[in-house]
Amino acid sequence: MSKGKGKQVETSALLPPLPNPSAGSANPSASLSSLWGYLLPALDHIVRSPTNNAExxxxxxxxxxxGIHTACYNYFTAQSEAANGRPPPSAADRVKRTPSGTDLYEHLDKYYAEVARELLLxxxxxxxxxxxxxxxxxxxxxxGAHSVNRLLNYVNRHYVKRAIDEDRGWLTLNDIFDAVAKSIEDGDTREKISKKLKERRTEELMKWGYEEGGTTEQLAQAELHAEAASPLDRVVPLSALALRxxxxxxxxxxxxxxKMKGKKKRPGAAVLSSSGLPxxxxARAIRELLELQDLEVEERKRLAAELATALRAIGVRNGHPLRKKLDKFLTTGLST
Structure with missing residues (x-):
């Protein structure tokens, strides 16, 4: 994954699939710590292991x-049964109580944050x-993220789907209600209001490349990008969680x-460019790629296209200056 390439990468790619670790008499679903201990070797193998096939x-x-699917199922089932066995919660307890699955979801979020920071280092x-x-x-x-998303799909089905149904997903009613409320007229039926909400959601997805009448695959791709662009407090599927x-x-x-020490930036003033830094x-690397590096045009276009795809995938919005710069280069061959 990182700079370590060469012989280590070539030999690691020949390793067989990671075997099921022996848990002895321990029950992986007995607690969050035991479940996480059972999952972690798989996560590290899938996400962190060196390989000569990045795809x-x-x-x-x-x-x-x-075994992982069964352990997750048993863990969530045990949590649900424990919650159902409690007396009815008071209003204060309902606010305090953590939904089943939140703890594992937050562990996964922290895991991806650590991996991304390691890569940055x-x-x-x-x-x-x-x-x-x-x-x-x-x-x-x-x-690795997409592989883990499939491996832990039970978390998506049990926890993420429920959170989205509870209006905690990437696009909440509050996000779109103000715009929709202005178009609601007296006498509008529930179906009509629901249709307007759906149209507003489609408008948001069109910002991520979806076109009305597009395929199911195109819709899912646009939603994945939108989910990755969401704030950290929104619950999204595990693939989007990793990309975010x-x-x-x-x-x-x-x-x-x-930040430049000792200097205050005037409102509206441009950030230093070219060799002036910072x-x-x-931004500097893209300028190097498009204007300065001694590379063939086709290689520049390949790198620019891959970077543009990556920025969109992780939720960098369409109007971002660097995305605009890359798109202009790819369509016109100009980098300015």
Whole structure:
């Protein structure tokens, strides 16, 4: 995943699927700590293991895969049964009580944050090599994230879906209600209001590349990008959870403009450009790629296209200056 390539990567790719670790008499679903201890080797193997194929995550043994599914199922079932066995909660208790699955979901969020920060620490200091580092890192990370999303699909079905049904997903009623409320007229039926809410949601997805009448796959892709762009307090599927953390812990520090000591930026003043510095590291790296590096045009276009795809995937919005710069280069061949 990081800069360590060569023989280690080549040999690690030949490793067989990770076998099911022996838990002895321990029950992996007995507690969060035991469940996490059972999951962690699989997560590290899928997400962190070096490989010479950045597009495909290393596999785990089928018995380990089934064991994880069973452990998650039993853990959630035990939590639900414990909650159902309690006396009816008071209003104050309902506010305090953590929904079943929240603890595991938060552990996964912290895990992805740690992995993304580790990758950032491995970034080269030279801006001219930064994009060539980012792309394989992102591809490897994303492949692992999508593999874990399938492995832990029970978490999506049991916890994430319920949270979305409870209006805690990437797009809440509060996000769209004000706009919809202005168009509601006296006499509108529930069906008519529901249709307007659905139309408003479609408008949001169109910002991420969806077109009305598009395929189910295109809709899912646009929603994944929108989920990755959501604030950290929104509950999203595990693949989007990982992509969102790559944005917040890896990419946003590279997008950030360093503060200049002793100088106050005038309102409306441009950030220093060209060799004047500073601009965010990624902005400087993109300028290097598009204007300065001695690369063939096709190679520049390939790197620019992959970076544009990665930025969209992790939820960097369409109007961001760097996305606009990359899109302009890809459509016109101009970098300004």
């Amino acid at each position: 495909k995550a290393p596999a785990i043994d089928i018995s380990y895969h089934m 491995g970034a080269p200091e030279d801006d001219s090599n930064l994009i060539q580092y980012i792309l394989p890192c992102f591809n490897r990370y994303a492949a 953390r790559f944005r917040t812990e890896f990419m946003e520090p590279l997008l950030a403009v360093p 601009k965010g590291r990624l």
